[in-house]
Structure formats: structure tokens, C-alpha cells
Amino acid sequence: MEYELLNGRLTVRVPRELDDHSAKELKEEIDRKLEEQWIRTLIFDFSDTGFMDSSGIGMILGRYKKVSYGGGKVEAIHLNERIRQMMRLSGLCQVIRLEKGGARKDGK
């Protein structure tokens, strides 16, 4: 997993395909980071991600619960339109902050 930690902001680079298979691994790695230190903002960077299903929604919601328990926030950036739509349909967009549309230049 690629990540960057700066001033309590942890940015996680989400893999190309976020499904049940890849979500399990990502979840473990993020949780390890969350245990090591207090994270004020957890940022999911979807720059590389072309595919996500409901397993991704569940994984993000689970991390949101952990981070918000400690008073932190969760954000998602560089989303494609489909992933944004899925976050809206599931209501996830009500608890995590989504970057405004049109930020991705690759058209994925």
C-alpha cells in the first residue's frame, strides 16, 4: 500500500480495483496505521482506481467509524463519476467528504 502521513493527515492510495479481495488487505494495513498513531484526517486517494463495488463502501465506512471515534475525519479525492455515484447511493457521502467533481484528467 502506498501512503503518506503528514501532520496527522494520512493519505492512502487506493488500488486499481477495490473489491472484497483487495479491500481485506487495505483494511488491515490502514488499521495498523490507525493503531500506531492518531490520525486527524484519513484521505482515500482514488487516482488509480477504475473499479469499486460495495465491499469498498463497507471498508471505507468501517474506517470512518474508527477515525471518527477518535474525533477524526475521512475524505475521498480524485473519484471517477461511477465511484462518486456509488458513494451517493449508499449514503456514504453523508459522513465522508468528497472532493468536487471534474478533478480527474484521465477520464476514467
Place this chain on the structure above:
Amino acid sequence: MESNHMKLIFDSVSANEGFARVAVAAFMTQLNPTVEEVADVKTAVSEAVTNCIIHGYGGKVSSIEIRCEISGRELIVDVCDSGVGIEDVRAAMEPLFTTKPELERSGMGFAFMEAFMDELQVTSEPNQGTTVHMKKKIGAGMQWED
């Protein structure tokens, strides 16, 4: 394209989720789908297969069968397992309903299948298994010259 069929049988392991959705996506290319339509089908197949693995078989390795049919401009996909089955299909299909919150399941699987396909039917018998039957018209948004 008049009609065409294919059948896939594979193990219920999470590494096959990607394989299953890509295989169905490859099969449907003969209908000249848009990028959007391919993404819709991939999401729906991924949801159905994940359900078989997590709920149908509860992590136990067994077989999942996918049957695909092209009929005219319609793609029909059946995803079947012979796992535990669903007692109350209607409740299971409610958005946010999940029997496995401890596994961080979002309860959005059927809702996404419904949102991204034209038709969704679920038949299930406790201890017999579950079949998810989905249909989607490909090229529905396209305009054709006569």
C-alpha cells in the same frame, strides 16, 4: 448477434471476483457495449459473486456457476451457488440490510445490482442455494439508422 451462450464454473475464493467480472465483460464485447455499460455489468457481477463467497458459502471453498446468454441486444447473467440460501429474499434486498456487519458488509450489494442492471430476480431456498438472475439491454441509449 442473434444468440450466444457461455458457462463458467470456478472456486468460491475472493481472487476469482476479478476474474469473473472480467470474463463476463469480455463475453459482452460482441454487443458493442459502451464503457459505461461494461462498468455496470462488472459491478453487478462482482456483487453477485461476492455474495456467493461471503454469504452463500461463508468462506468455505465450493463452486460458483455463471451462465451468460446474449439474446438480440440483451445480456442475461445468472450467478448461482449451492450454499446456505436466503431465508427472506425481500429483506435481504433492502438497501443497507446485512447479516454480516462484523465483516463490514455495506448491505448495498443487491441495491447496486438493481441500480446498474435493467432487471434483477433472486431465487433462493434455504440450504439449497441462491440464483441471481440479471438482464441488461446493451446499446439502449444508442440511436440507429434503419
